[in-house]
Amino acid sequence: MLKVGIVGATGYTGAELLRILSNHNGVQVVLITSRAEQGKPVAELYPNLRQHCDLVFEAPTAEKISLLDVVFFATPHGVAQSMMTDIAKHDVVVIDLSADFRIRDQAVWEQWYQQPHGAPALIKEAVYGLPEFNRKDIRTADIIACPGCYPTSVQLGLKPLLEQGAIELDNIIVNAASGVTGAGRSAKVANLFTEVHDSFKAYGSTGHRHLPEIKQGLSDMAGEYVDLTFVPHLLPMARGIHATIYVRLTRQIDVQKVYSEAYADEPFVDVLPAGSHPETRSVKGTNTCRLAVNRAPEGNTLVVMSVIDNLCKGAAGQAIQCMNIRFGLPENEGLEAAALMP
Amino acid sequence: MLKVGIVGATGYTGAELLRILSNHNGVQVVLITSRAEQGKPVAELYPNLRQHCDLVFEAPTAEKISLLDVVFFATPHGVAQSMMTDIAKHDVVVIDLSADFRIRDQAVWEQWYQQPHGAPALIKEAVYGLPEFNRKDIRTADIIACPGCYPTSVQLGLKPLLEQGAIELDNIIVNAASGVTGAGRSAKVANLFTEVHDSFKAYGSTGHRHLPEIKQGLSDMAGEYVDLTFVPHLLPMARGIHATIYVRLTRQIDVQKVYSEAYADEPFVDVLPAGSHPETRSVKGTNTCRLAVNRAPEGNTLVVMSVIDNLCKGAAGQAIQCMNIRFGLPENEGLEAAALMP
Amino acid sequence: MLKVGIVGATGYTGAELLRILSNHNGVQVVLITSRAEQGKPVAELYPNLRQHCDLVFEAPTAEKISLLDVVFFATPHGVAQSMMTDIAKHDVVVIDLSADFRIRDQAVWEQWYQQPHGAPALIKEAVYGLPEFNRKDIRTADIIACPGCYPTSVQLGLKPLLEQGAIELDNIIVNAASGVTGAGRSAKVANLFTEVHDSFKAYGSTGHRHLPEIKQGLSDMAGEYVDLTFVPHLLPMARGIHATIYVRLTRQIDVQKVYSEAYADEPFVDVLPAGSHPETRSVKGTNTCRLAVNRAPEGNTLVVMSVIDNLCKGAAGQAIQCMNIRFGLPENEGLEAAALMP
Amino acid sequence: MLKVGIVGATGYTGAELLRILSNHNGVQVVLITSRAEQGKPVAELYPNLRQHCDLVFEAPTAEKISLLDVVFFATPHGVAQSMMTDIAKHDVVVIDLSADFRIRDQAVWEQWYQQPHGAPALIKEAVYGLPEFNRKDIRTADIIACPGCYPTSVQLGLKPLLEQGAIELDNIIVNAASGVTGAGRSAKVANLFTEVHDSFKAYGSTGHRHLPEIKQGLSDMAGEYVDLTFVPHLLPMARGIHATIYVRLTRQIDVQKVYSEAYADEPFVDVLPAGSHPETRSVKGTNTCRLAVNRAPEGNTLVVMSVIDNLCKGAAGQAIQCMNIRFGLPENEGLEAAALMP
Missing domain, CATH: 3.30.360.10 (Dihydrodipicolinate Reductase; domain 2)
Known part of the structure; x- marks a missing residue:
């Protein structure tokens, strides 16, 4: 069982990761973080997760993350960059759902996001996480930059x-x-x-x-x-x-x-x-x-x-698909349910 | 693997049965029926079932049903009654999602539904399928009348x-x-x-x-x-x-x-x-x-x-919960996913 | 033409007052106030009012209000109370859409709103603005407390x-x-x-x-x-x-x-x-x-x-109905349009 | 007061015509037709029109229409064509909200609507009712073909x-x-x-x-x-x-x-x-x-x-704008209300 953490789990993509992973047979989510909601059970914000997830939000630290096999960043842009240099020292696969490592050209990133990039040395380490185009590279990536929706x-x-x-x-x-x-x-x-x-x-x-x-x-x-x-x-x-x-x-x-x-x-x-x-x-x-x-x-x-x-193939689902590929799990593990209609 | 059929699978409760059963490890759906849509693949009506269900609507017959382990009626009231006497001769568990066998007092049923009951002799055979009240009786029932929503x-x-x-x-x-x-x-x-x-x-x-x-x-x-x-x-x-x-x-x-x-x-x-x-x-x-x-x-x-x-615990989900109970499967098999939020 | 003002016109009841009054033949809206949006044209917040209302939000002052014939308070509770003692010195009819003067028992008001009442001496001056019950008293009221929705x-x-x-x-x-x-x-x-x-x-x-x-x-x-x-x-x-x-x-x-x-x-x-x-x-x-x-x-x-x-008979429409009654205008002036369906 | 009739008043564009005309000072609606709903008051289908319109649906006849000043067709394509030759003998302005007279090229019409045109001789009489492009011609038109939405x-x-x-x-x-x-x-x-x-x-x-x-x-x-x-x-x-x-x-x-x-x-x-x-x-x-x-x-x-x-400037509102232009009424008569927001 992979030990998984989610940084920024109060937002909709974080909650979607939790929803999907609650039915995933290869992982155990052991850490969810939020600075604003520390100490609160996630099921208070997302009652759909009652009986599915007992975790409580904690403050994110590089130390806690270093104990994981894989960490998802479901954060606004800038956050993953700010922690990545520390995390990269450890043996943790980072799957970033934010925009921080999607653009290869640092200048273009900085122009559109109007701030200096926080970890420019790591941009070239990141693999763009679109499996239908990049599956082979995802298999060995340590930083996976998931595409936008x-x-x-x-x-x-x-x-x-x-x-x-x-x-x-x-x-x-x-x-x-x-x-x-x-x-x-x-x-x-x-x-x-x-x-x-x-x-x-x-x-x-x-x-x-x-x-x-x-x-x-x-x-x-x-x-x-x-x-x-x-x-x-x-x-x-x-x-x-x-x-x-x-x-x-x-x-x-x-x-x-x-x-x-x-x-x-x-x-x-x-x-x-x-x-x-x-x-x-x-x-x-x-x-x-x-x-x-x-x-x-x-x-x-x-x-x-x-x-x-947009929250699934456009964010959390694709991120989990990348995780499955990266760790040699069946690519559709946790992702098999049909849509509700109507 | 239980062999399962669904009579009246074009409606929303029928489609919901198919959606849930497509992720159920103990059954194989082998028959879906519709008089109006014979020959049409169910995925044409319900594109969410593409890649999940290849079945084509067939006409319902007592003979086809007799080959099943369990049949769900997802039909308007009156239909299950009209076929039940024939089906009861065979070793098929019937789970009726319609109103046909919910009311024990025949006169009350006929008053509210404004038609004669089609199988009055079987009313007393039916077990009301509310597991939280009737779990024990459901374990041995041959006709399960699922509650309304x-x-x-x-x-x-x-x-x-x-x-x-x-x-x-x-x-x-x-x-x-x-x-x-x-x-x-x-x-x-x-x-x-x-x-x-x-x-x-x-x-x-x-x-x-x-x-x-x-x-x-x-x-x-x-x-x-x-x-x-x-x-x-x-x-x-x-x-x-x-x-x-x-x-x-x-x-x-x-x-x-x-x-x-x-x-x-x-x-x-x-x-x-x-x-x-x-x-x-x-x-x-x-x-x-x-x-x-x-x-x-x-x-x-x-x-x-x-x-x-209403379509799940109020219809298809509860019907599958009853099936799980009736056949000794884990009661939550196929029913474990958390709700989408938002 | 009555000179009309609206205090707190950025909210939905304020905007609804403006929408209705833009088609009312007996009034001219001359003042809309908002502390937060001073200087901004109302049509920037409510593009439906483009071509219907050219007013710009101003800071509310008792002096400006004193020049009006009638002022509507479309504010959170507490605001009308805080300005009412000053306004009551002038010849302005106040139509309050907030909860400030609805409850006759000061202690009950203070219990439910968890704050001291800001103008207790004026509570007994206020007439509850439900025309179907209080039409006669509304005709002569100087403070009309419009009912909640x-x-x-x-x-x-x-x-x-x-x-x-x-x-x-x-x-x-x-x-x-x-x-x-x-x-x-x-x-x-x-x-x-x-x-x-x-x-x-x-x-x-x-x-x-x-x-x-x-x-x-x-x-x-x-x-x-x-x-x-x-x-x-x-x-x-x-x-x-x-x-x-x-x-x-x-x-x-x-x-x-x-x-x-x-x-x-x-x-x-x-x-x-x-x-x-x-x-x-x-x-x-x-x-x-x-x-x-x-x-x-x-x-x-x-x-x-x-x-x-809720915004119309439950707030702005009823307030205008009260105004029509108070000033002897046809009771349905400005309020005649049929609902959109669908 | 113009005497107005609406053919096909059970549909949404017909009801929208009635809604707007109920607040129009220059017209009196005297005829609404529906073959399917003859004898039924329109307010039964559209409760928003209670207290605004007491009319009852009648069968459409050329004779009834001949007594009108203006008739709106709010019908599926084909209906206006089938009645137009008869109506054209009388002094009635026809405002057609259907597609029957929008296309000048008969062959193109017949290709897209897959049926022979029912009144080809009158196609050239029709003026396309887009006031912003055709206002001058609308002033004298006897058949106005209102644009699609x-x-x-x-x-x-x-x-x-x-x-x-x-x-x-x-x-x-x-x-x-x-x-x-x-x-x-x-x-x-x-x-x-x-x-x-x-x-x-x-x-x-x-x-x-x-x-x-x-x-x-x-x-x-x-x-x-x-x-x-x-x-x-x-x-x-x-x-x-x-x-x-x-x-x-x-x-x-x-x-x-x-x-x-x-x-x-x-x-x-x-x-x-x-x-x-x-x-x-x-x-x-x-x-x-x-x-x-x-x-x-x-x-x-x-x-x-x-x-x-789509129902207003894209259908009924534009039709009334055309009527106002055709009969020399203020162009915005009946069309002045601001939109609801929210």
């Missing part, structure tokens, strides 16, 4: 086309929408029920922090620079990301075949039949990405639709 | 007080509210998103079919006739029942202690600390009933709050 | 029965549910979309501040002391209160006739036909209370269902 | 850029999302609360009937053929359309100025400040279109966001 949905949506070299690389539109859990659990007027319910809007159309991560990922897949326009939207629902991606073919290919073959062996990517439209609810609470690709009525435009649960 | 929440809410003989039996108010899945999957204007969303109303205040079932159950627990007023309401959400029950104490008892002890050994009843208010979301997708009991500010009125997932 | 729904629901003296006064259950706007616009984790959406729960079952106000109002109507149990619940929707009230008849009356006659001349109370169940959405954005009264299947229990929009 | 949001969003000739005409992406009222009031499983709630999906990505209407409208504005990709999505909310439109500039312009000037005199188009993101709730129940235009972080891509209420 939007970037996961977009990269899985475009990977087959980029690897085929079949689309224009400077004419990609990503119109994405997320449930409100994507905004986290902090008390802000903008995220009140009364502000979000029964409405819909875009945000961040002049620049969103996931943009450089998406560009980096797509460029890695294409082997050359990829540009795109990315506009996120806020949905009046709790969980789920839907990316609608518009690309132009540069040559004719059998799109359905390309996607089916690209993901034939992937346990968590499900390519729907041609003409389908995936629903976010079909993946709620699961680590699955469902994809469909349709051709617009005229011309060479393809419409790729990619849905994930 | 509202009745489950109310009976679990009042059982400790009734067994203590500590409340007035003619002054009970049950104010209950249900998510829309309680209305099933049939195409009716009243259940359109546009009719239910962002609104709330009572219904059935002049008489609801769950009333005689609740009275029968509470009377069994009290050992004498219990009367009550029951008003259901429709919530703008998909899953969940919340029963708010008002009773008057006839003598002073330590209510918290009574409840805690009554359910100390029950795997699926969770008594919250005094002063709590259970949330329906804390049990979504689970077989758990969460209870809290508070005293109104003055006088002898107690407020019991009981939440369940 | 729950109290409005309950008092209108029970007034006909109390005036008939036809029910048991110590056996009343009020099971009420409110949309989330009832919790106001402050940034709290408990009111985040992600905490409220798709769930339902009770709260305050051990005591809620609206309880003494409801008792006072019902006792006034009955002419003797009325007791009740009151449990509020939180609905996953924005606006609307639904009160389900359980009472026992002490003698047989024609309930439908009693209600129809009691409200025959009331412009904002609509008694539905027997057997109906009012929906909260049917009153959204309006000043209407819709009522239905049904008899439970057996015995002498009546079920009264009363719906209002 | 998606087409309204897209055309208003792109008109300033098309008239400037400043964008690539073969590289337009329209990613739009609608509330569920867009699907009407018919009883279909796909539109049940339990199928739509808490989820999001695209639909019609391989071809939607609003596509040819949008192309025709944009081409009219540009003066040359415009192509686009259009993908609609279904939102878990009742009302509102949000169109996110991606275009490429062909030359540098002051976009904010272009939009502000283009709509400076339009009562129902509100251009938000640069950097804004309009919310659908800010226009709920109103005839307003709110627009914002932002520049993507790099390159020449503009993101235009356009929100309307």
